[in-house]
């Protein structure tokens with residue numbers, strides 16, 4: 001959470017996570033290589049390396065892109081989300097092996113520089129079937145590279161979370177480029193339908209998952225509240241709150257988390273300063289509201305991260321009257337102290 | 345999950361239900377990895393059995409010709425010619441290596457009996473020799489020698505197939521043809537490796553044709569846009585010993601669809617049966 005470039009701490013869970021990623025990749029690569037060698041003994045080392053790494057990277061990319069919506073639909077996927085960037089960096093490294101080896105294999109030892117060759121060999125940019133698919137892979141790899149090198153929180157702070165998030169949304173462009181790289185590349189070559197079936201299934205799965213998670217979110221946002229007096233609106237009964245937990249209300253497009261802590265209600269903006277995680281789905285730990293995504297913390301009464309951290313979110317006024325909870329959706333400046341409302 | 349269970353990544357241990365769920369996810373993901381690897385690995389097209397004798401040098405004695413492409417004619421026990429086109433190191437033709445030898449020896453190799461040392465590539469009845477100046481390819485130059493090249497005019501024909509670079513196709517790369525290999529084939533052909541038309545008839549037999557211009561000039565640059573694509577070529581067809589040569593020009597090479605390629609015309613089969 002600090003803005004310094006601190007080394008990433010590796011706790012037990014991170015280690016387990018990384019070992020699982022490692023095991024997954026080794027299992028995939030070995031299976032691919034051994035089966036190719038067995039069923040297709042005239043293979044060359046270069047081709048099996050190029051193909052096993054590229055297909056593994058695409059499989060990992062599908063997992064990475066599934067974790068976000070899955071975690072929105074079911075909180076039990078959060079352990080996969082917490083260290084997702086490790087998965088992302090791993091995927092980039094594997095894709096880079098594919099890309100670099102492809103450039104070496106198909107473009108070195110020629111009459112021009114390999115990178116020049118990449119863009120000047122096949123120049124059928126105006127044809128679909130003949131399109132230079134390798135260029136698409138190249139641009140996808142550049143995006144994955146930029147994401148991998150900026151994955152540390154140091155960059156999140158230096159670039160500002162908004163720019164960082166925008167940069168990381170380019171993963172969807174990368175995904176699209178990769179799908180086209182495959183459609184206009186290997187699918188124009190191989191005759192077995194499994195290639196086109198798998199890549200299409202992957203796309204359908206990802207689109208469906210994003211749509212389902214998105215609709216759920218939109219439904220929540222469209223909750224209707226009756227306008228109340230002096231800017232306050234009735235949101236809920238006081239006895240519906242659980243100690244140390246929150247309920248999220250979306251009023252006039254403002255997502256607000258109302259936490260119950262020591263029998264008082266506090267309201268803060270629901271959007272975490274780190275990567276926009278839903279603070280209202282977190283929990284109070286050691287007196288701090290803790291973001292469920294990566295564990296950033298905020299004090300309930302002023303929305304500030306405990307020192308030495310500097311993050312601040314907006315706070316709001318809450319009222320409890322005759323067991324009913326009223327909320328004022330006008331935000332105070334980030335980090336403004338609010339007294340909270342006693343439930344009794 | 346019990347409502348108060350809460351996961352946060354920096355805790356040393358995930359609460360029970362989270363850990364259990366994570367295990368269940370892994371029990372799905374690992375088999376998915378196995379299945380995807382199995383499906384993809386076993387569905388790849390069969391690689392050709394062509395061979396590149398990487399790291400092994402072979403000496404061959406025969407007559408060198410610089411037309412229609414640099415090649416060595418080696419004669420077997422029955423004095424039957426085996427024509428071996430020459431290619432250079434990496435994605436280069438043999439011209440530079442030959443020129444360096446000629447400059448060094450201050451003589452032309454054309455029509456002379458020579459012994460060359462290089463790396464063999466072969467597949468589907470054809471042989472190619474890679475000569476690399478680092479391997480000191482010239483072992484011996486003999487005198488001008490008596491030879492006879494049997495030529496047969498097969499008339500003008502239209503032939504359908506795919507233009508490949510014979511170096512990758514006959515062993516360096518698997519696959520050495522088609523869309524996935526297209527960029528590389530273009531780079532090889534632009535680097536001087538002679539373009540070859542690969543033709544397949546309905547029962548899967550292949551034949552190979554060297555492509556040159558109407559007067560025997562190089563067509564390497566002219567074919568750039570159609571390498572690795574289905575094409576039809578109208579050409580004057582000449583058989584020269586055991587290779588067939590297509591004398592054609594840029595305008596006579598047309599891109600066609602894969603469907604048209606898969607149903608080659610009768611003339612193609614006639615040519616294939618020349619093998």
Ligand code: HEM
Pocket residue numbers: 047050051054055057058061095098099100102103106134136137138139140141144178181182185186384518519524525
């Ligand atoms: C510099 C960047 C890249 C280059 C030059 C490149 C080049 C290639 C080439 C030449 C092939 C065909 C290989 C063959 O099947 O024989 C290929 C296939 C493929 N590439 Fe890339 N690629 C690049 C980046 C990427 C990236 C970033 C991804 C995804 C993470 C990717 C995914 C794939 C996949 C899935 C295949 C199909 C593999 C198969 O044959 O089964 N590529 N690429």
Ligand code: FES
Pocket residue numbers: 272273274275276277278291292293294295296
């Ligand atoms: S979004 Fe990362 S900690 Fe909140």
